[in-house]
Amino acid sequence: xxxxxxxxxxxxxxxxxxxxxxxxxxxxxxxxxxxxxxxxxxxxxxxxxxxxxxxxxxxxxxxxxxxxxxxxxxxxxxxxxxxxxxxxxxxxxxxxxxxxxxxxxxxxxxxxxxxxxxxxxxxxxxxxxxxxxxxxxxxxxxxxxxxxxxxxxxxxxxxxxxxx
Numbered sequence: 446x447x448x449x450x451x452x453x454x455x456x457x458x459x460x461x462x463x464x465x466x467x468x469x470x471x472x473x474x475x476x477x478x479x480x481x482x483x484x485x486x487x488x489x490x491x492x493x494x495x496x497x498x499x500x501x502x503x504x505x506x507x508x509x510x511x512x513x514x515x516x517x518x519x520x521x522x523x524x525x526x527x528x529x530x531x532x533x534x535x536x537x538x539x540x541x542x543x544x545x546x547x548x549x550x551x552x553x554x555x556x557x558x559x560x561x562x563x564x565x566x567x568x569x570x571x572x573x574x575x576x577x578x579x580x581x582x583x584x585x586x587x588x589x590x591x592x593x594x595x596x597x598x599x600x601x602x603x604x605x606x607x608x609x
Contacts, residue, residue, distance in 0.1 A: 488564060491569070491596070492562055492564065494596045495562055495564070495571060496559060498589065498596050498597070498598065499517070499571055499573060501513060501516055502585075502587075502598070503557045503573065505517075505545060506549065506552070506557070506575065506578050507551065507555050507557070507578065508551055508553075509550055509551045509552070509579060510546070511541070511542035511543075517598050518541075518597065518601075519538075519590075519598060521538075521599070522537075522597075522598055522600060523535065523536060523537060523601070524536070524537075524540055524541045524600070524601045524602070525602050526602060526603050526604065535602075538601075549578075549579040550579050552577060552578050552579050554577070555575060555576065555579075556575065556576045556577065557578065558573065558575075559571060560573065560574050566591075567592075568588075568589070569588070569591075569596065570586065570589070571586070571587045571589065572585065572587075573585045573587070582605070582607065583603050583604060583605045583606055584604045585602070586601070586602050587600070588600045588601075
């Protein structure tokens, strides 16, 4: 009887150790700390630079002055949306600037938030939600590239939302 109990204990211990090893293989690894010095711009610096670019756009919308937002955009940038008729509308970025200068009114109390920024190398995407910007609520999606060390918006698409 003793031999059977020892065999059973051995078998249970073997099963438990296999389960522990399998669990350890699936467990996240502990990050290794590197002693290397970071010589390139960090994610935080890129994030802050992108935020500055997007804030120029927000402020230009609030003040209804395209001259404030123009530095945020690459000269070849585009802007598109879907019109009430379901058709694609937009084109070169001067369409935005003309719309801001001629169709917007100052909205100093408008609320806008950068709700997302994603960065991979020299490419990024971002989202801004705005309420009551010249009487309009909208969601903007931006694509940015880091050109010659500077973040710039290369495309904007948007959706006009029902006012809250």
